[in-house]
Amino acid sequence: MSHKQRVDQQPSFVLHSHPWRETSLIVEVFSRDYGRVAMVAKGARRPMSALRGVLMAFQPLLVDWSGGGEVKTLVRAEWQGGQPLLTGRALLCGYYLNELLVKLSAREDPHPGLFEAYSEALCQLAGGQSQGVLLRRFELALLRELGYGVLLDHDARSGEPVDPARRYLYIIEEGPIALGADIGSVDPDCQIISGQTLLDMAAGVLERPETLAQSKSLLRALINHYLGGQSLQSRRVFTELQLL
Amino acid sequence: MAYYLLQRDQRGAHRLAESLERALSSLQHCERCNTFTEERICQRCANPQRDARLLCVVEMPADLAMIEQTLAYKGLYYVLMGRLSPLDGIGPRELGLEKLLARATDGVVEEVILATNFTNEGEATAHMLSELLAARGVRASRLSRGVPVGGELEHTDSGTIAQALVERRTL
Ligand SMILES: [Zn+2]
Numbered sequence: 001m002s003h004k005q006r007v008d009q010q011p012s013f014v015l016h017s018h019p020w021r022e023t024s025l026i027v028e029v030f031s032r033d034y035g036r037v038a039m040v041a042k043g044a045r046r047p048m049s050a051l052r053g054v055l056m057a058f059q060p061l062l063v064d065w066s067g068g069g070e071v072k073t074l075v076r077a078e079w080q081g082g083q084p085l086l087t088g089r090a091l092l093c094g095y096y097l098n099e100l101l102v103k104l105s106a107r108e109d110p111h112p113g114l115f116e117a118y119s120e121a122l123c124q125l126a127g128g129q130s131q132g133v134l135l136r137r138f139e140l141a142l143l144r145e146l147g148y149g150v151l152l153d154h155d156a157r158s159g160e161p162v163d164p165a166r167r168y169l170y171i172i173e174e175g176p177i178a179l180g181a182d183i184g185s186v187d188p189d190c191q192i193i194s195g196q197t198l199l200d201m202a203a204g205v206l207e208r209p210e211t212l213a214q215s216k217s218l219l220r221a222l223i224n225h226y227l228g229g230q231s232l233q234s235r236r237v238f239t240e241l242q243l244l
Numbered sequence: 245m246a247y248y249l250l251q252r253d254q255r256g257a258h259r260l261a262e263s264l265e266r267a268l269s270s271l272q273h274c275e276r277c278n279t280f281t282e283e284r285i286c287q288r289c290a291n292p293q294r295d296a297r298l299l300c301v302v303e304m305p306a307d308l309a310m311i312e313q314t315l316a317y318k319g320l321y322y323v324l325m326g327r328l329s330p331l332d333g334i335g336p337r338e339l340g341l342e343k344l345l346a347r348a349t350d351g352v353v354e355e356v357i358l359a360t361n362f363t364n365e366g367e368a369t370a371h372m373l374s375e376l377l378a379a380r381g382v383r384a385s386r387l388s389r390g391v392p393v394g395g396e397l398e399h400t401d402s403g404t405i406a407q408a409l410v411e412r413r414t415l
Contacts, residue, residue, distance in 0.1 A: 091371060095368070099331050244376055
């Protein structure tokens with residue numbers, strides 16, 4: 001038995017859970033030092049279970065677990081408190097963040113930086129901050145932390161620094177290419193984006209209206225690309241709600 | 245129970261199988277409240293003694309039963325048979341919200357009481373419904389948080405539920 005099989009007091013969030021057998025839950029946890037981990041919470045659906053109210057998404061927890069297989073056994077979960085419950089639209093945004101983590105991050109691949117970005121995004125959601133800005137900031141942090149190397153500050157072909165006064169064509173897996181240069185034939189759904197937006201994104205300053213609008217569409221295209229055809233249910237639900 | 249019957253009481257097992265079969269073939273959703281019933285409109289919805297101006301929305305029939313047990317509520321119900329759960333792919337379409345919205349805007353209902361669970365999914369469901377009802381000019385209220393955070397109606401004591409009904413608030 002390796003000492004790795006028992007983890008104590010790990011800062012974590014519940015991303016999702018589903019019923020398992022008569023009285024248990026399978027919980028998908030996002031932990032600071034172990035990344036996304038699946039574990040079974042035995043008896044968590046019993047009426048008097050102490051875990052029942054604790055294993056709620058979007059709340060900071062300290063979790064103990066054991067086991068070496070793909071699905072661990074949850075030993076203890078303790079609510080850390082200090083963060084109001086998400087309500088209303090912020091709650092729907094929270095589901096979107098969780099779905100991104102579930103679909104894009106690999107199991108047991110630690111990303112403390114991403115954990116930090118996620119905690120901060122939830123805190124801002126709970127605090128009622130501008131949702132557009134915080135969602136874009138999280139999406140960008142997610143792509144960077146997962147190693148998708150989103151190039152923003154240099155022209156992918158010429159290597160020149162991005163000029164805030166120019167417009168660029170953004171080619172996924174490659175980067176921005178200044179418009180006007182000979183770029184040959186391009187995919188019609190490539191993104192046209194201003195140099196200023198690219199530099200704002202590189203600096204993590206997203207409040208300018210044009211930056212916010214253009215980064216939303218660029219990040220959406222990038223995320224769709226890396227999802228590789230999986231659709232986001234939280235996005236669909238959001239869209240459907242707006243149509244009702 | 246199934247194992248016991250198969251081993252010890254085969255005739256009982258047959259009777260159980262038959263009544264389940266009968267229940268399955270005759271069971272439908274009540275046209276008004278969406279709960280399981282053998283009639284087109286269930287007895288509760290057909291009862292003229294109930295206050296048709298109040299419509300209480302719950303997730304599951306077990307939640308309805310719990311509220312009934314309090315004897316604190318005389319209005320009618322709508323049972324969603326689920327909750328919004330974006331990560332499980334359960335959205336407005338899967339919940340059949342059109343039916344609820346039609347029910348709530350029948351001109352008789354004056355107030356919709358959102359009694360979904362105090363879980364994230366229950367809160368999200370209540371939020372969504374409150375926006376949809378507000379857009380249609382229907383007054384909505386939410387059970388007040390006497391029910392413990394993260395708790396579910398099915399497992400909460402009647403006194404707490406009764407208090408939560410008394411303290412319901414407008415959204
Ligand atoms: Zn009915």
